[in-house]
Amino acid sequence: MITIGKPVGRSRTIGHLKGDKGGPTMIFFGGIHGNEPSGEQAIQEVFNGIVKNGISANGNFYGIRGNVAALLAGKRFLDRDLNRLWTDEKIEKIKGKSKYELLSEDKELLSIHQILSDILKTESGPFYFIDFHTTSSKTLPFITINDALINRKFSKLFPVPIILGIEEYLEGPLLSYINERGYLSVGFESGQHTEREAVDNSIAFMWLALVYAGALKSVDIVGFEAYYRQLKNSAKENASFFEIIYRHPIESGEKFQMQPGFQSFDIVNKGKVLAEHNDKVVLAKQKSSIFMPLYQSQGEDGFFLIRKTPKFALWLSVLLRKIRMPALLPILPGVSWADKKNGTLLVNERTARFMAKPLFHLLGYRNRVINKSEILMTSREATAKNSMYKETWWYRNKKSVQNSYGMPS
Known part of the structure; x- marks a missing residue:
């Protein structure tokens, strides 16, 4: 079953496809910033391509518009940045407002939040969340991720640069909110706002992601290899971390x-x-x-x-996390659990001075300064739902069994 949404301004949903067999649930966002319409357009074109070519699918996937009002206005946002509101504290505050107090982006958030809640309640995993963006300057296409190993493993399949650590500098991105709940989440920046190449790169990325996640088969997609080459060439063969x-x-x-x-x-x-x-x-x-x-x-x-990021540092970080080295951190002076279940540490600022930030990064921790004497360290690894993805081919994949298009041989 395929549902194609109405044009922007009439529907939050760009499209929804429910496959015949079990499989992944994939959620694609476009236009979280209203001056970045490329992702919304790319999602629409991929859904239309699936319908036109009668491509069969497994699982479920959704296309969701982000800031609909801002998309109509062609502005990044109307009242405040929708992609800086996704924290538990801010969401609860918005939910507590009367309808007369709600700002434009508050209403957008509540709508998207309800859709996400419904999907997570009614659909089965593994879940994949992908958010399309563009930049105001010229750029290579690239991926941004919170540094959990499930995000790294999936992102490495794509021939573009991967940026780590953005969650340490930004408060309230949508994907950080989703990643904190343990799900795989990937941001794809496809190019400059107004360039057609940004749309084409998002289309290529979406086709690849659907295949890599097991929702579609590569043999059913005309020019699948060309989509991989397009990203590789657009990124000028730069796939570094x-x-x-x-x-x-x-x-x-x-x-x-x-x-x-x-x-x-x-x-x-x-x-x-x-x-x-x-x-x-x-x-x-x-x-x-x-x-x-x-x-x-x-x-x-x-x-x-x-x-x-040096390759050795990437390798070492995987090793240290697998042997559960982070669990030993609270035995150090000035380090204690703020929330053991969620892997959150409270670090004395004096201790942090003598423990280099790169060490915490190797172990999957990112910091938030909460006052002059303490730093809150959060780990994406502690909450990652690795068991949800452990049977996927890419999670078990070793580089030696990949062909040139990221697929298993």
């Missing part, structure tokens, strides 16, 4: 102007002039790569800096 090391925040009402010409992944040397903020020059603090420089009027992130 990177980690965010700096975010330049912008407060409401402040003046910010990025220097022209920067593209994501451009290398910048220490001392390079990057922007002007409140009429003061902003310099690169170290040699790194610039990431998502802001070339639009709305946004709280001026730019990020990233660096490539």
Whole structure:
């Protein structure tokens, strides 16, 4: 059974396909930011392609529009950023408002939250959540993930760069909320807002994801190999892992102007002039790569800096997590459990000074400063529903049994 939603403005649902057999449940989001319509368009085109070509499917998959009102207006948001509201505290506060107090994005959140709740109650796993975005600057296509191993394993199938650690710098993204509940969640940034290539990259990514998750068969998709090559070529054969090391925040009402010409992944040397903020020059603090420089009027992130993650560090982090090394952290002075069930640590700031941040990152922890003397460390690994994905081919996959398109030989 296939349901195709109405045009934007009339329906939250872009499409819904229920396959004949058991399989994964996949949820694709497009337009969480209203000035990023490429994902919504790509989801629509893939659903239409499935209908037109009579492709059979397993499991269920949904296409969901994000900020419908902002999509209609062509703005990132109307009242506040929908992709910064997804924390338990903010959601409960929104739920407690009267209908007269609700802002535009509050209403969007409540609608999406209800749909997610219904899907998780009525459908079976494994669940895959994929959120399509674009950037205001030119960029290679790339993936952003919270650093859980299920996210890493699935993301490695795609021939594009993978960015770790964004949850440490942003509060309230939709995918972080979903990942905290243990489900696989992947963000795909397909290109610059207005470029057709961004739509094409999202289409390619969606076809690949549907096949990799087992919802569709590659032999039923005309040009499946071409979709893989498209992403590989668009990413200029860059499929490395990177980690965010700096975010330049912008407060409401402040003046910010990025220097022209920067593209994501451009290398910048220490001392390079990057922007002007409140009429003061902003310099690169170290040699790194610039990431998502802001070339639009709305946004709280001026730019990020990233660096490539060494392969050895990736390998070591997997090993340490598998032997449950994080469980030993509370025996260290100044480290205690804030929430053992969810793997949350409370770390004394003095202790943290002597324990390098990269060590916590290796073990899957990201930090949130809560006051001057304490840091809250959260682990995506502790809540990850690994058992839900352990029978999938990609979870059990070793690189040696992959062919050039990420599929098992």
